[in-house]
Amino acid sequence: MATFNININGAEHKVDVDPNTPILWVLRDHVNLVGTKYGCGIAQCGACTVHLGDNAVRSCQLPVSAVGEQQITTIEGLSENGNHPVQKAWLEIDVPQCGYCQAGQIMSASALLKRNPNPSDSEIESAMNGNICRCGTYTRIKKAIKTAARTENV
Numbered sequence: 001m002a003t004f005n006i007n008i009n010g011a012e013h014k015v016d017v018d019p020n021t022p023i024l025w026v027l028r029d030h031v032n033l034v035g036t037k038y039g040c041g042i043a044q045c046g047a048c049t050v051h052l053g054d055n056a057v058r059s060c061q062l063p064v065s066a067v068g069e070q071q072i073t074t075i076e077g078l079s080e081n082g083n084h085p086v087q088k089a090w091l092e093i094d095v096p097q098c099g100y101c102q103a104g105q106i107m108s109a110s111a112l113l114k115r116n117p118n119p120s121d122s123e124i125e126s127a128m129n130g131n132i133c134r135c136g137t138y139t140r141i142k143k144a145i146k147t148a149a150r151t152e153n154v
Contacts, residue, residue, distance in 0.1 A: 004064050008033065009077025019065035024048045026064050027074060035075035035103050039132070046131030049104035050074050056111035056127075075103035078110060086110045089148035097135035105131050109145045118149055 002019050005012055008031060015030045027033045027050070036059055039047030043058035050059045051073040078084045086109050089095075096102045105128070112119060112127040119127065124145050133141065 002065075004067070006064065006067050006072060007069075008072045009074060010071070015064070017064055020063045022060050023050065023062045023064055023067065023072065024059040027059065027072075033074050033076050037100060037103060039101070039104070044130065044132075045101070046104040046108060047101050049107040049131065051107060051111055054111065054114055056108045073107075075107060078106065084110060085148040085151040086113065086144070089144040089151070093140050093144040093147060095137055095140045095144050097133075097137055101131065101133050105133065105141055109141070109148065113145065113149055119145070 001016050003014060003016050005014050006026070007013075008027070013031050015026055017026060017030060024036060024038060027036050028038075036050055037047040038060060039045035041060050043061040046058065048058055048060040049056050051057070051071075052062065052067065053070045079087060086106050090102065090106060095105075108128055108131050112124065116123060121142065124142050128141065128145075
């Protein structure tokens with residue numbers, strides 16, 4: 001076991017865990033932030049996506065020892081009241097069906113829009129590639145990303 005001081009959603013957290021513990025389990029089991037979901041465990045489905053700095057990463061394969069001083073942002077930290085433009089667009093377009101993958105989808109979409117506030121269809125498809133939605137809401141996801149891109153302060 002080792003002690004790590006990590007910044008999650010703007011707050012410092014001290015955790016005693018094995019250095020190889022994936023951030024997903026630190027979030028869920030040690031910090032009680034359960035919005036980030038376990039999907040496949042091999043970084044292929046995107047359900048566990050969080051931001052490390054400004055980048056969307058799969059938390060199921062990111063060891064706590066690799067975080068260092070970088071800020072982690074989870075779905076809970078994306079906005080205080082669920083009013084981030086991507087979250088608002090998700091509701092406006094009625095994206096979720098079962099909802100399981102949606103936190104990871106939203107985190108990938110918000111990272112994309114932070115990097116590229118006006119992405120093309122192909123840029124959206126490329127950025128969202130690997131975020132699997134078993135319900136097949138991909139058309140609504142793309143529409144919601146375009147809707148969020150038209151708002152200010154993404």
